[in-house]
Amino acid sequence: MFLNINTKKLNPYKVASHKVWNIKNKDTILKLDWNESTIPPSPLVKKAILEYTETGFFNWYPNVDNNVLREKLAGYSGVNVSNIEYFSSSDGLHEYIIRTFLNEDDSILLISPTYDNFRAVAESLGVKTEHFRLNKDEGYSFNIKALMDNISTVKPKALYLCNPNNPTGNSYSKEEIILLSETFSDVLFIVDEAYFEFNGVTVADLVNSFSNILICRTFSKAFGLASMRFGYAISSTENITGLQKVKNPKSVSAIAQISALAALDDLAYVYNYVEEVKKSKVIFISELQKRNIKVLQSTCGNFVFVDFGLNCVDIINDLENNNVFIRYYGHILGAENMVRITVGTIKQMQLFLDILDSILICYND
Amino acid sequence: MFLNINTKKLNPYKVASHKVWNIKNKDTILKLDWNESTIPPSPLVKKAILEYTETGFFNWYPNVDNNVLREKLAGYSGVNVSNIEYFSSSDGLHEYIIRTFLNEDDSILLISPTYDNFRAVAESLGVKTEHFRLNKDEGYSFNIKALMDNISTVKPKALYLCNPNNPTGNSYSKEEIILLSETFSDVLFIVDEAYFEFNGVTVADLVNSFSNILICRTFSKAFGLASMRFGYAISSTENITGLQKVKNPKSVSAIAQISALAALDDLAYVYNYVEEVKKSKVIFISELQKRNIKVLQSTCGNFVFVDFGLNCVDIINDLENNNVFIRYYGHILGAENMVRITVGTIKQMQLFLDILDSILICYND
Numbered sequence: 266m267f268l269n270i271n272t273k274k275l276n277p278y279k280v281a282s283h284k285v286w287n288i289k290n291k292d293t294i295l296k297l298d299w300n301e302s303t304i305p306p307s308p309l310v311k312k313a314i315l316e317y318t319e320t321g322f323f324n325w326y327p328n329v330d331n332n333v334l335r336e337k338l339a340g341y342s343g344v345n346v347s348n349i350e351y352f353s354s355s356d357g358l359h360e361y362i363i364r365t366f367l368n369e370d371d372s373i374l375l376i377s378p379t380y381d382n383f384r385a386v387a388e389s390l391g392v393k394t395e396h397f398r399l400n401k402d403e404g405y406s407f408n409i410k411a412l413m414d415n416i417s418t419v420k421p422k423a424l425y426l427c428n429p430n431n432p433t434g435n436s437y438s439k440e441e442i443i444l445l446s447e448t449f450s451d452v453l454f455i456v457d458e459a460y461f462e463f464n465g466v467t468v469a470d471l472v473n474s475f476s477n478i479l480i481c482r483t484f485s486k487a488f489g490l491a492s493m494r495f496g497y498a499i500s501s502t503e504n505i506t507g508l509q510k511v512k513n514p515k516s517v518s519a520i521a522q523i524s525a526l527a528a529l530d531d532l533a534y535v536y537n538y539v540e541e542v543k544k545s546k547v548i549f550i551s552e553l554q555k556r557n558i559k560v561l562q563s564t565c566g567n568f569v570f571v572d573f574g575l576n577c578v579d580i581i582n583d584l585e586n587n588n589v590f591i592r593y594y595g596h597i598l599g600a601e602n603m604v605r606i607t608v609g610t611i612k613q614m615q616l617f618l619d620i621l622d623s624i625l626i627c628y629n630d
Numbered sequence: 631m632f633l634n635i636n637t638k639k640l641n642p643y644k645v646a647s648h649k650v651w652n653i654k655n656k657d658t659i660l661k662l663d664w665n666e667s668t669i670p671p672s673p674l675v676k677k678a679i680l681e682y683t684e685t686g687f688f689n690w691y692p693n694v695d696n697n698v699l700r701e702k703l704a705g706y707s708g709v710n711v712s713n714i715e716y717f718s719s720s721d722g723l724h725e726y727i728i729r730t731f732l733n734e735d736d737s738i739l740l741i742s743p744t745y746d747n748f749r750a751v752a753e754s755l756g757v758k759t760e761h762f763r764l765n766k767d768e769g770y771s772f773n774i775k776a777l778m779d780n781i782s783t784v785k786p787k788a789l790y791l792c793n794p795n796n797p798t799g800n801s802y803s804k805e806e807i808i809l810l811s812e813t814f815s816d817v818l819f820i821v822d823e824a825y826f827e828f829n830g831v832t833v834a835d836l837v838n839s840f841s842n843i844l845i846c847r848t849f850s851k852a853f854g855l856a857s858m859r860f861g862y863a864i865s866s867t868e869n870i871t872g873l874q875k876v877k878n879p880k881s882v883s884a885i886a887q888i889s890a891l892a893a894l895d896d897l898a899y900v901y902n903y904v905e906e907v908k909k910s911k912v913i914f915i916s917e918l919q920k921r922n923i924k925v926l927q928s929t930c931g932n933f934v935f936v937d938f939g940l941n942c943v944d945i946i947n948d949l950e951n952n953n954v955f956i957r958y959y960g961h962i963l964g965a966e967n968m969v970r971i972t973v974g975t976i977k978q979m980q981l982f983l984d985i986l987d988s989i990l991i992c993y994n995d
Binding site for chain 1: 631632633634635636637640642643645648650651656661664666667668669670671675676679680683685686687688689690691692693694695696718719721722725729730731732733734736747751754755756818841842850854855856857858859868869872875876878879880881882883884885886889
C-alpha cells in the first residue's frame with residue numbers, strides 16, 4: 266500500500282544465478298557468467314588489506330574526501346582531478362547520474378540490448394526509457410545514421426551508450442562519439458566504459474571539450490575488484506561538482522578505497538591480464554567456430570556473445586552441473602538462443618572447452 | 631547546464647572535519663565526532679576478513695542474495711526473515727526508502743534537529759521537507775500532542791523519527807510510536823534506530839501489526855563497523871519486498887557481508903561495549919557538570935549534547951590541535967553553542983577530560 270507509483274510498475278534489474286555462493290568448494294568453479302576478472306587482483310591489494318586489518322580503524326567511517334585516490338584515478342585516466350569522482354561501483358554511479366541530471370518524465374535513449382542496470386534505475390526514478398535496437402539478424406551491427414535519426418525523433422535528455430557494449434561486444438569509435446556529442450550538444454552522453462581496458466577506446470580526453478560527455482568506469486572488470494564495489498566518473502568539472510553534491514560522502518567503504526589505491530599501484534598486473542585475455546579470446550573464438558558455434562566477431566570486451574542454438578538452456582544446465590557458469594540471454598528481446606561467456610586465461614578457456622566437449626558428445630550421440 | 635532542478639537547489643548533506651584521515655599516527659587520535667564505536671569490532675571480524683583474504687574471491691561480485699545473513703539479522707532483531715533486508719549502510723537505505731515509497735512533491739515531516747542525511751536525500755529527489763522543531767530553550771523536550779497537531783496540519787506522506795534522536799539524545803517511547811502509527815495509519819513512520827542498542831527501545835516487534843512502520847538500523851555504531859558500510863531495514867513483508875525491487879542486489883560488498891556475519895556471532899562483545907558506554911556516560915556527564923558545562927539529561931545514545939558556551943569554537947579548535955575531535959552544531963538552527971561528544975570507554979573519556987582541563991585552564995587565566 267505504501268509503494269510509490271514508480272516502484273509499483275518497476276521491472277527490476279535482475280541478476281543471474283546465485284548458485285556459486287552456495288557451492289562449498291569454490292576452487293572447483295569456473296565462473297564465466299558475470300564478466301568478472303577470472304584471476305585475483307594484484308597481490309598489492311591483499312597486502313594493503315592485511316596491513317589495514319592490522320593497523321586500520323574498522324570502527325571509523327571511511328575517508329569522505331580521498332583526494333589522493335582522486336589524483337591517482339585522474340593520472341590513470343589522463344584527466345584533471347576536478348574531472349574525477351569515485352563511487353561505490355559504477356552501478357552506484359548510475360543511481361547518482363539519474364538523480365543529478367534527469368528529471369521525472371524526462372526521456373533517455375539506450376542502445377539495446379545493453380547492460381540493464383541503467384534502464385532499471387532510470388525507470389525506478391520515473392524517467393522514461395526508449396530503445397534504439399541492435400538486431401541479431403544484422404549481427405547487432407551499429408549504424409550511426411540510424412541512431413542520429415532516432416535521437417532527432419525521440420529527443421532524449423540523455424543517451425546511455427556502453428562502450429564496448431555488453432553483451433554484444435561491439436565498440437563505438439571515438440569519431441562516432443564526437444559526431445554525436447557535437448551534433449546533439451543538449452543531450453548528455455553517458456558512456457559506460459566498464460570494459461574499456463580490453464579495447465583501449467576511451468573518450469576521457471574529451472570531457473573538457475564536451476560538457477555533454479559523462480563516463481562511467483569500474484574496478485569490477487579488468488582490476489578484479491568486483492567484491493569491493495568501486496567505480497568512478499569522468500566528466501566536466503561542472504558535472505562532477507553536481508554529482509558530488511548528491512553523492513553520499515560516506516558511501517565508499519574504507520577497504521574499497523584502500524584496494525583501489527593498491528590496484529592502481531600495480532597497473533602492469535592489469536595490463537598483463539588484459540593481454541592474456543585478448544590472446545585467449547582469439548584462440549577461444551577459433552575453437553568455438555571449429556565446433557560450429559556461431560560467435561559475434563566484434564567482441565571488444567572480456568566476453569563473447571554466442572549463438573548456442575536450440576539446446577542452449579540444456580547446455581547451460583549441464584555446464585552448471587559441472588560447476589561451470591555462463592550467462593543465458595534468451596529471455597532478452599532480440600537475443601534468442603544467445604549466451605554470453607566471459608573470457609579468462611588461455612588455460613581456463615581450454616578447461617571450459619574440455620568440459621563443453623564432454624557435454625556436446627552426449628548431444629551428438 | 632546539465633544539472634536537474636533538484637540538484638541545482640539542493641542543500642547537500644555536509645560531513646564534518648576530514649582531518650583525522652590526514653594525521654599520520656592515528657593511534658594518538660581521540661575521535662569523538664561521528665558517534666562511531668571508539669573500540670574495534672569483535673576479534674571475530676578480523677579473523678573472518680583474514681580468512682576471506684586468504685581463500686575468498688575478490689574478483690567475484692558479492693553474494694546478491696545472502697539469506698544466511700538475513701536469517702541472522704532476523705534472529706537478532708526478533709522478526710521473520712521476510713521482514714529484513716540488508717543495505718550498504720543505513721544512509722544507503724535512506725536513499726532506497728525515498729525511491730521506493732515517496733513520489734516527487736510528496737511531503738515528509740522530520741523531528742528536528744536530527745540526523746541530516748534523510749532530509750538531503752529527500753530534497754535531492756524532489757520530496758518536500760517540513761520540520762517539527764524541538765527547542766533548545768525547552769531542553770529539546772518532545773510533546774506528542776504538539777507533534778500530532780502538526781501531522782494533522784502538514785499531512786505528510788512519511789515522518790522521519792530518529793530514536794534515540796541524534797543529536798539531542800532524547801528517546802520516543804514505544805507507546806508514543808504506537809499512538810502515532812494507530813492515529814495516522816496512512817503516514818509511513820520511518821524509525822531510525824541507529825543507536826537503539828544503547829537504550830534498548832525498539833519497535834521491531836510491531837512491524838507485522840503496523841504496516842506503516844519501517845525501521846532503519848546500522849552496524850556503524852554499537853557494532854563498530856562504520857568503515858564497512860552495512861545497515862538493514864525491518865518492516866512488513868510487503869514493504870521489504872518493495873525495497874528489494876529497487877535495491878541494487880550487488881550493492882553490499884562481500885567484506886561488509888562477511889564482517890556483519892562475524893559481528894553477529896559475537897553479540898556478547900557488543901553488549902559489553904554498550905554496558906561500558908552506559909557506565910562511562912553517567913560518569914562523564916557528572917564530570918562535565920562539575921566543570922559547569924550544561925549537558926542535556928536525556929542522552930539515550932552513545933553521545934551527549936552539550937552547551938559549551940560562547941567559546942565553543944575556540945575550545946573545539948584547541949581540542950583538534952590535541953588530536954581530539956568533537957562535533958560542532960552551532961551552525962544548525964536552534965543549536966547555538968551546542969556540541970555533540972561521542973561517549974567511549976571510561977578510560978577514553980577520562981583522557982578527554984584531562985585534555986579539556988588543560989585547555990580550559992588557559993581560558994580561565
